[in-house]
Amino acid sequence: MRFFTSAVIKDLHRHRRDFWKPVLWGAIPLVVGELLILAMGGSDGVKPRVELLISDEDDSPLSGFVKGAFSQGEMAELFHVEAISQDAGREQLDQGEASALLIIPAGFQQAVLDDTPCQLTLITNPAQQILPGIAEETISVMVDGAFYGHRLFGDELREIADVLATEEDGPTALQIVRVATRIGAIVEQVNEHVDPLSITVETEVDVPQSDPQGNVSGIEADVADTFYVFPGILLMALVFMGEGLSGDIWVERRQGTLKRVIATPSTLHAFLAGKLAAGLIVIGCVSLVLLVIGTIYFGLPGKNLPLAWAWMILSGAVLTATMQVVQLWVSSQRAGSVVTNSLMFPLMMIGGSFFPFESMPTWMATVGSWTPNGWMLVQLKAILLSQVEPVGLALAASFLLAILLLMFWGGWRRTWSTRARH
Amino acid sequence: MIEVEGLQKQFGDLVAVRDASFVAHPGKIFGLLGPNGAGKSTTIGCISGLLQPTAGHVRILGHDVVTAGQASRRQLGVMPQELALYEDLSATENLSFWGAAYGLRGSELKSRAREVLEFVALQDRAVEPVKNFSGGMQRRLNYGCAIMHRPRVLLLDEPTAGVDPQSRMRLLEMVKEQVASGACVLYTTHYMEEAETLCDELAIIDQGTLIAQGDLAELRSMVGQRDILRLTGVFHAERVRSTLANFDGVEVLQADEATLRLEMREATRHLAKLFEALQSAEADIRETTVTQPSLESLFIKLTGKEMRE
Numbered sequence: 123m124r125f126f127t128s129a130v131i132k133d134l135h136r137h138r139r140d141f142w143k144p145v146l147w148g149a150i151p152l153v154v155g156e157l158l159i160l161a162m163g164g165s166d167g168v169k170p171r172v173e174l175l176i177s178d179e180d181d182s183p184l185s186g187f188v189k190g191a192f193s194q195g196e197m198a199e200l201f202h203v204e205a206i207s208q209d210a211g212r213e214q215l216d217q218g219e220a221s222a223l224l225i226i227p228a229g230f231q232q233a234v235l236d237d238t239p240c241q242l243t244l245i246t247n248p249a250q251q252i253l254p255g256i257a258e259e260t261i262s263v264m265v266d267g268a269f270y271g272h273r274l275f276g277d278e279l280r281e282i283a284d285v286l287a288t289e290e291d292g293p294t295a296l297q298i299v300r301v302a303t304r305i306g307a308i309v310e311q312v313n314e315h316v317d318p319l320s321i322t323v324e325t326e327v328d329v330p331q332s333d334p335q336g337n338v339s340g341i342e343a344d345v346a347d348t349f350y351v352f353p354g355i356l357l358m359a360l361v362f363m364g365e366g367l368s369g370d371i372w373v374e375r376r377q378g379t380l381k382r383v384i385a386t387p388s389t390l391h392a393f394l395a396g397k398l399a400a401g402l403i404v405i406g407c408v409s410l411v412l413l414v415i416g417t418i419y420f421g422l423p424g425k426n427l428p429l430a431w432a433w434m435i436l437s438g439a440v441l442t443a444t445m446q447v448v449q450l451w452v453s454s455q456r457a458g459s460v461v462t463n464s465l466m467f468p469l470m471m472i473g474g475s476f477f478p479f480e481s482m483p484t485w486m487a488t489v490g491s492w493t494p495n496g497w498m499l500v501q502l503k504a505i506l507l508s509q510v511e512p513v514g515l516a517l518a519a520s521f522l523l524a525i526l527l528l529m530f531w532g533g534w535r536r537t538w539s540t541r542a543r544h
Numbered sequence: 545m546i547e548v549e550g551l552q553k554q555f556g557d558l559v560a561v562r563d564a565s566f567v568a569h570p571g572k573i574f575g576l577l578g579p580n581g582a583g584k585s586t587t588i589g590c591i592s593g594l595l596q597p598t599a600g601h602v603r604i605l606g607h608d609v610v611t612a613g614q615a616s617r618r619q620l621g622v623m624p625q626e627l628a629l630y631e632d633l634s635a636t637e638n639l640s641f642w643g644a645a646y647g648l649r650g651s652e653l654k655s656r657a658r659e660v661l662e663f664v665a666l667q668d669r670a671v672e673p674v675k676n677f678s679g680g681m682q683r684r685l686n687y688g689c690a691i692m693h694r695p696r697v698l699l700l701d702e703p704t705a706g707v708d709p710q711s712r713m714r715l716l717e718m719v720k721e722q723v724a725s726g727a728c729v730l731y732t733t734h735y736m737e738e739a740e741t742l743c744d745e746l747a748i749i750d751q752g753t754l755i756a757q758g759d760l761a762e763l764r765s766m767v768g769q770r771d772i773l774r775l776t777g778v779f780h781a782e783r784v785r786s787t788l789a790n791f792d793g794v795e796v797l798q799a800d801e802a803t804l805r806l807e808m809r810e811a812t813r814h815l816a817k818l819f820e821a822l823q824s825a826e827a828d829i830r831e832t833t834v835t836q837p838s839l840e841s842l843f844i845k846l847t848g849k850e851m852r853e
């Protein structure tokens with residue numbers, strides 16, 4: 123028990139050192155929420171804009187594609203991109219005229235094609251905290267996408283690389299067409315499930331066109347429009363936090379601290395419980411701030427806030443423990459983050475975080491409300507609208523508690539059996 | 545005291561440690577010397593409870609590490625081969641956490657953390673995140689975390705690997721201080737000189753098997769007073785063998801197209817005569833190395849190879 127307390131304090135110190143992470147876990151859903159509300163013609167909030175400078179030293183088709191990605195569709199709402207030389211970019215950054223500078227190194231395309239290590243450098247403006255964070259997060263999602271793309275399109279990419287290396291005049295039209303058709307076919311098949319960037323595509327919500335019978339729950343007339351969106355945002359933040367916190371087990375492994383704990387007389391379960399509890403404190407703080415922001419700016423009904431807060435913490439705990447089990451079942455941190463990412467984006471999409479159940483076709487809303495996060499969301503909305511029976515809520519909470527214990531046990535078992543692994 | 549009896553550890557088909565038995569005594573440093581992949585860390589892992597032995601027993605001050613794991617681990621301080629620190633925490637926070645993991649609390653924990661911090665000469669950097677430290681400083685802290693609870697038995701897995709000479713001296717001093725206060729230390733290394741100067745008793749391990757053990761004098765006597773002479777170049781193995789058969793006191797350990805390995809007394813004094821004889825056997829000698837009796841030559845004698853390939 124005493125070691126449990128030490129483990130909690132240890133992780134709280136670590137979270138405190140790295141406190142922009144929790145801030146981002148809360149802030150990104152808020153930004154997405156703002157955009158959604160704008161897309162729905164809702165509030166008149168000010169849109170944040172990331173001033174992103176890109177210094178393209180590779181000047182290849184692929185680097186052009188990266189640049190282009192920031193100025194397409196919904197990404198263009200969030201990012202304002204300016205191509206610039208590295209020196210000029212640093213100068214602008216020094217003068218605080220931009221949020222971040224992305225440097226695409228010479229040889230980038232070749233490295234990606236050959237699957238050799240290469241590094242994109244993102245220099246952020248220290249005077250701004252949130253906006254550069256958004257750029258960083260987005261780019262890391264893109265990099266995951268490239269890694270993923272490599273797994274799927276590895277053969278095609280290698281073919282391109284071979285052609286580029288051998289043919290003096292570049293690839294023939296026929297070769298390009300052949301590779302392109304094959305890639306196209308694969309993209310067709312896996313597009314919605316795989317491309318982590320689809321997060322931005324989904325902001326194309328068109329609420330007025332939705333089926334009026336699509337409402338899954340009767341919303342009281344006096345609740346603000348934005349209420350449709352905000353609980354989904356809360357769940358999105360919980361999913362982000364669950365994902366972020368669950369990856370920490372890999373840090374413990376990489377640092378060798380997990381092994382070291384096992385060589386002490388203290389128990390592994392106290393250590394893991396301490397880690398989870400510290401995560402809950404972070405979840406609790408972020409949730410509280412979001413609930414307060416929601417009440418003040420997003421028309422969240424002020425009823426039942428303490429209960430909603432407790433529900434969020436419990437849900438966050440279950441999501442964290444579950445994703446930790448997923449993380450422990452794969453073979454590397456990279457694979458862990460790819461798997462959890464590719465789980466969480468579809469789940470958030472169908473689970474009512476990007477577009478509310480109220481704007482979905484009935485069948486989709488029904489399916490969505492049975493995803494773990496969708497179900498948590500339905501309960502959270504009910505709590506906020508005081509539409510829950512105490513008995514029903516108690517049952518739901520016990521159910522979550524049971525899942526939490528089960529997942530904790532699974533994570534402990536798995537950690538123990540893989541303790542000697544690097 | 546560490547008692548290891550018939551210890552065996554397998555990973556699938558690979559036998560990483562085979563039937564190892566030794567005893568390490570209080571107030572002494574027991575060295576486990578072996579090349580990369582010999583099974584040193586695996587042995588340490590079995591003693592510290594990280595790995596489950598496939599067969600055999602390990603006891604720490606009489607507590608069996610499998611059946612009385614917690615009691616045995618309470619006596620143990622472990623410095624892993626790789627750093628095992630929280631990079632984003634400060635030195636003090638690291639020491640406090642690991643001290644707490646060994647049951648230290650409150651004011652005792654605080655004062656001990658200060659004491660250890662001074663001992664590892666990091667008091668000036670107490671509040672900085674560990675990731676800002678140099679490699680040697682991190683190693684010193686890694687050691688500090690292992691001795692927070694004043695363990696009576698200390699397992700040190702290659703503590704000086706990759707450390708600058710100054711930090712290395714400091715680390716070795718610290719280990720000696722610990723031993724002087726009565727601790728029993730198991731020290732793995734692949735540095736021969738370190739093993740020779742530091743350890744009271746030694747076991748040499750290669751490919752999972754303990755091939756020799758004893759104190760330095762005993763091990764030296766196993767090599768005898770003879771030097772090992774290693775010649776590389778181009779040789780006719782058969783002619784070389786027959787020529788050397790006439791030489792008194794020369795034992796051929798290895799003779800092939802490219803390498804000759806001979807054992808003899810005072811090799812340097814006989815070099816001229818030996819070269820003459822070899823030349824008559826049409827040997828083309830490119831390089832000559834003489835190794836005087838040492839752990840190195842014992843290792844060569846026992847395994848037919850050098851420890852650092």
Ligand SMILES: Nc1ncnc2c1ncn2[C@@H]1O[C@H](COP(=O)(O)OP(=O)(O)OP(=O)(O)O)[C@@H](O)[C@H]1O
Pocket residue numbers: 542543555558560578579580581582583584585586587625734
């Ligand atoms: N968890 C594991 N799973 C499978 N094989 C392992 C594992 N740990 C070690 N081995 C293997 O066991 C053998 C001994 O490894 P060990 O780490 O004990 O060597 P070592 O003497 O400590 O070497 P070094 O000086 O390089 O640290 C090696 O062949 C290694 O590959």
Ligand SMILES: [Mg+2]
Pocket residue numbers: 584585586625701
């Ligand atoms: Mg080792």
